[in-house]
Amino acid sequence: MTIKPLQDRVVVKMTEAEETTKSGIILSGSAKEKPEVAEVVEVGPGTSDVKMEVKKGDKVLISKYSGTNVKLEGEEFIIVKMEDILAIVK
Amino acid sequence: MTIKPLQDRVVVKMTEAEETTKSGIILSGSAKEKPEVAEVVEVGPGTSDVKMEVKKGDKVLISKYSGTNVKLEGEEFIIVKMEDILAIVK
Amino acid sequence: MTIKPLQDRVVVKMTEAEETTKSGIILSGSAKEKPEVAEVVEVGPGTSDVKMEVKKGDKVLISKYSGTNVKLEGEEFIIVKMEDILAIVK
Amino acid sequence: MTIKPLQDRVVVKMTEAEETTKSGIILSGSAKEKPEVAEVVEVGPGTSDVKMEVKKGDKVLISKYSGTNVKLEGEEFIIVKMEDILAIVK
Amino acid sequence: MTIKPLQDRVVVKMTEAEETTKSGIILSGSAKEKPEVAEVVEVGPGTSDVKMEVKKGDKVLISKYSGTNVKLEGEEFIIVKMEDILAIVK
Amino acid sequence: MTIKPLQDRVVVKMTEAEETTKSGIILSGSAKEKPEVAEVVEVGPGTSDVKMEVKKGDKVLISKYSGTNVKLEGEEFIIVKMEDILAIVK
Amino acid sequence: MTIKPLQDRVVVKMTEAEETTKSGIILSGSAKEKPEVAEVVEVGPGTSDVKMEVKKGDKVLISKYSGTNVKLEGEEFIIVKMEDILAIVK
Numbered sequence: 001m002t003i004k005p006l007q008d009r010v011v012v013k014m015t016e017a018e019e020t021t022k023s024g025i026i027l028s029g030s031a032k033e034k035p036e037v038a039e040v041v042e043v044g045p046g047t048s049d050v051k052m053e054v055k056k057g058d059k060v061l062i063s064k065y066s067g068t069n070v071k072l073e074g075e076e077f078i079i080v081k082m083e084d085i086l087a088i089v090k
Numbered sequence: 091m092t093i094k095p096l097q098d099r100v101v102v103k104m105t106e107a108e109e110t111t112k113s114g115i116i117l118s119g120s121a122k123e124k125p126e127v128a129e130v131v132e133v134g135p136g137t138s139d140v141k142m143e144v145k146k147g148d149k150v151l152i153s154k155y156s157g158t159n160v161k162l163e164g165e166e167f168i169i170v171k172m173e174d175i176l177a178i179v180k
Numbered sequence: 181m182t183i184k185p186l187q188d189r190v191v192v193k194m195t196e197a198e199e200t201t202k203s204g205i206i207l208s209g210s211a212k213e214k215p216e217v218a219e220v221v222e223v224g225p226g227t228s229d230v231k232m233e234v235k236k237g238d239k240v241l242i243s244k245y246s247g248t249n250v251k252l253e254g255e256e257f258i259i260v261k262m263e264d265i266l267a268i269v270k
Numbered sequence: 271m272t273i274k275p276l277q278d279r280v281v282v283k284m285t286e287a288e289e290t291t292k293s294g295i296i297l298s299g300s301a302k303e304k305p306e307v308a309e310v311v312e313v314g315p316g317t318s319d320v321k322m323e324v325k326k327g328d329k330v331l332i333s334k335y336s337g338t339n340v341k342l343e344g345e346e347f348i349i350v351k352m353e354d355i356l357a358i359v360k
Numbered sequence: 361m362t363i364k365p366l367q368d369r370v371v372v373k374m375t376e377a378e379e380t381t382k383s384g385i386i387l388s389g390s391a392k393e394k395p396e397v398a399e400v401v402e403v404g405p406g407t408s409d410v411k412m413e414v415k416k417g418d419k420v421l422i423s424k425y426s427g428t429n430v431k432l433e434g435e436e437f438i439i440v441k442m443e444d445i446l447a448i449v450k
Numbered sequence: 451m452t453i454k455p456l457q458d459r460v461v462v463k464m465t466e467a468e469e470t471t472k473s474g475i476i477l478s479g480s481a482k483e484k485p486e487v488a489e490v491v492e493v494g495p496g497t498s499d500v501k502m503e504v505k506k507g508d509k510v511l512i513s514k515y516s517g518t519n520v521k522l523e524g525e526e527f528i529i530v531k532m533e534d535i536l537a538i539v540k
Numbered sequence: 541m542t543i544k545p546l547q548d549r550v551v552v553k554m555t556e557a558e559e560t561t562k563s564g565i566i567l568s569g570s571a572k573e574k575p576e577v578a579e580v581v582e583v584g585p586g587t588s589d590v591k592m593e594v595k596k597g598d599k600v601l602i603s604k605y606s607g608t609n610v611k612l613e614g615e616e617f618i619i620v621k622m623e624d625i626l627a628i629v630k
Contacts (some may be wrong), residue, residue: 003151004178006143011177044177045143053546053585061543061610061619068176070151079151079176086608086619087551087584088544093241094268096233101267134267135233158266160241169241169266183331184358186323191357224357225323248356250331259331259356273421274448276413281447314447315413338446340421349421349446363511364538366503371537404537405503428536430511439511439536453601454628456593461627494627495593518626520601529601529626 001073005042008050008082012038012062013075037089038062041077050082061086091163095132098140098172102128102152103165127179128152131167140172151176183252185224188262190234192218192242193255217269218242221257230262241266273342275312278320278352282308282332283345307359308332311347320352331356363432365402368410368442372398372422373435397449398422401437410442421446453522455492458500458532462488462512463525487539488512491527500532511536543612545582548590548622552578552602553615577629578602581617590622601626 005011015037038060046052054060067080093101105127128150136142144150157170183191195217218240226232234240247260275281285307308330316322324330337350365371375397398420406412414420427440455461465487488510496502504510517530545551555577578600586592594600607620 002180004180006175006177007173009176061608063608068151068153070177072179083547085546086549087546087582087610089612090542090544092270094270096265096267097263099266132267158241158243160267162269182360184360186355186357187353189356248331248333250357252359272450274450276445276447277443279446338421338423340447342449362540364540366535366537367533369536428511428513430537432539452630454630456625456627457623459626518601518603520627522629 003042003070003072003077003079005044005079007044008047008052009044009079010040010052010054010082010085011042011070011077011079012060012067013041013077014038015059038078044082046082052082054082054085054088059089061089093132093160093162093167093169095134095169097134098137098142099134099169100130100142100144100172100175101132101160101167101169102150102157103131103167104128105149128168134172136172142172144172144175144178149179151179183222183250183257183259185222185259187224188227188230188232189224189259190220190232190262190265191222191250191257191259192240192247193221193257194218195239218258224262226262232262234262234265234268239269241269273312273340273347273349275314275349277314278317278322279314279349280310280322280324280352280355281312281340281347281349282330282337283311283347284308285329308348314352316352322352324352324355324358329359331359363402363430363437363439365404365439367404368407368412369404369439370400370412370414370442370445371402371430371437371439372420372427373401373437374398375419398438404442406442412442414442414445414448419449421449453492453520453527453529455494455529457494458497458502459494459529460490460502460504460532460535461492461520461527461529462510462517463491463527464488465509488528494532496532502532504532504535504538509539511539543582543610543617543619545584545619547584548587548592549584549619550580550592550594550622550625551582551610551617551619552600552607553581553617554578555599578618584622586622592622594622594625594628599629601629 003011040054040056040058040060043052043054043056062078062080063084063086066084067078070077070079095101130144130146130148130150133142133144133146152168152170153174153176156174157168160167160169185191220234220236220238220240223232223234223236242258242260243264243266246264247258250257250259273281310324310326310328310330313322313324313326332348332350333354333356336354337348340347340349363371400414400416400418400420403412403414403416422438422440423444423446426444427438430437430439453461490504490506490508490510493502493504493506512528512530513534513536516534517528520527520529543551580594580596580598580600583592583594583596602618602620603624603626606624607618610617610619
């Protein structure tokens with residue numbers, strides 16, 4: 001069973017320990033926009049206004065309170081809009 | 091008696107047990123946008139701005155508090171806008 | 181005496197018993213958008229942005245708190261915008 | 271002394287007894303938008319976005335709390351925007 | 361010393377006794393938009409969206425709480441936007 | 451050290467005594483938009499939507515609470531948007 | 541490990557002592573928009589609406605409460621939108 005996001009939506013999966021790894025990425029933000037590191041699972045087709053700039057497998061920073069949580073066959077995903085993805089981490 | 095949705099609206103029917111099936115989809119979201127699984131019954135023609143990306147029979151994730159409930163000949167439907175459909179589940 | 185709606189407005193007349201008929205349509209909605217069944221009486225010309233998708237005689241579902249009530253020669257009408265008409269019922 | 275409305279504005283004059291005439295028009299609306307019957311006195315030139323769809327002498331339904339009251343040489347007028355005129359009554 | 365308004369702004373000067381002259385203009389409006397009679401002193405160049413429809417010397421009705429008061433060499437002016445001018449009085 | 455404003459921003463420097471000079475400009479405005487006299491120091495390139503209508507050295511009226519204060523090498527500047535400049539004073 | 545900002549986002553790094561250096565830049569702003577001096581680290585590709593006007597290495601003034609803080613391998617960055625960058629300091 002798979003999730004195919006529509007329009008400018010992206011399905012991501014949180015990666016672990018993103019706030020504890022010492023030499024990794026530790027995130028702190030304003031109350032308004034706290035980012036989290038996630039891995040892109042599925043990418044929507046985009047719209048006439050929004051071009052999709054991420055691809056499956058990308059590690060991304062997303063705004064913490066954006067999107068909708070979905071649990072599918074035991075795994076948790078978040079469906080976010082393209083504009084809620086701040087950056088790709090390489 | 092049938093419902094023909096206008097513009098970018100979609101008529102959906104909730105599918106059952108979407109929160110209890112063990113290996114199925116269990117949904118939990120923010121207070122702002124709780125998704126639900128539904129089956130598409132009728133699709134509007136779209137508008138010049140909005141292209142319809144679902145078809146009759148698709149299983150979809152919709153935002154929980156979006157749309158309008160309608161009971162027609164004993165069956166319950168929800169009329170949502172295309173933008174309230176987050177993803178297709180296959 | 182007739183009402184000729186302007187722009188993207190539509191004059192509708194409520195049909196009866198839309199919440200009591202057993203095998204008919206029984207409506208229940210969120211507090212935000214409660215639909216009602218109505219019959220289209222007059223249709224405005226539309227605008228450059230809005231194409232009119234209903235015609236005189238159509239049975240339609242409208243949002244309950246939308247529009248303006250008008251009593252003309254003893255009969256009650258509601259003037260709604262095209263976007264407040266959710267679907268055509270056949 | 272005359273008033274020449276600018277852009278998409280229309281000068282109207284309220285007609286009398288619009289809520290008491292038995293076989294005439296009796297208006298009741300939501301708290302948000304109560305219509306009134308008025309006669310068009312002057313019509314602005316319109317804008318690139320708004321085409322004027324009424325002419326001098328038209329009887330119109332306007333939203334009750336829209337517009338600005340003006341008293342000119344003893345007579346009262348209301349200056350409304352084109353979008354506040356709901357319909358022409360014939 | 362002169363004021364040259366920018367974009368779609370207009371410099372006006374209030375005319376006197378606009379609420380007391382018996383056979384003249386007496387203004388009463390809603391709390392939201394109370395008009396006043398003023399004389400146009402300077403007109404900005406307009407923008408690609410807004411065409412200036414008044415000229416120096418025009419008597420105009422403006423919304424009472426719109427604009428910014430400016431005192432220049434003892435004289436008081438108001439700088440308003442074109443959209444705050446409701447009509448020209450002739 | 452210089453400040454080069456981006457997009458439709460303008461760097462201005464307040465001129466003195468703008469509220470006390472007797473035959474000069476005395477400003478009083480609504481609570482919402484109190485203007486001040488300033489001298490233009492640097493002008494941004496503008497955007498596709500906004501054309502810059504002031505140049506270095508212009509005396510301008512700006513909205514009092516608009517913009518951001520910056521102190522650079524002991525001198526105070528304000529960075530405002532083009533739309534916050536009401537008029538040029540000559 | 542690097543951060544590649546998307547759309548019209550820019551990754552910046554705060555420079556030090558920006559409020560204490562005597563002959564440098566001392567910033568004070570309104571509660572709404574307090575600027576800070578920062579150095580540009582990475583620049584996104586821009587969008588069809590927004591052209592990127594800064595480049596790697598530029599010293600810029602940004603709005604204090606804009607953007608999202610990110611700590612990457614011990615270093616702190618802020619991801620801001622192009623529109624939150626007020627000016628380039630040279």
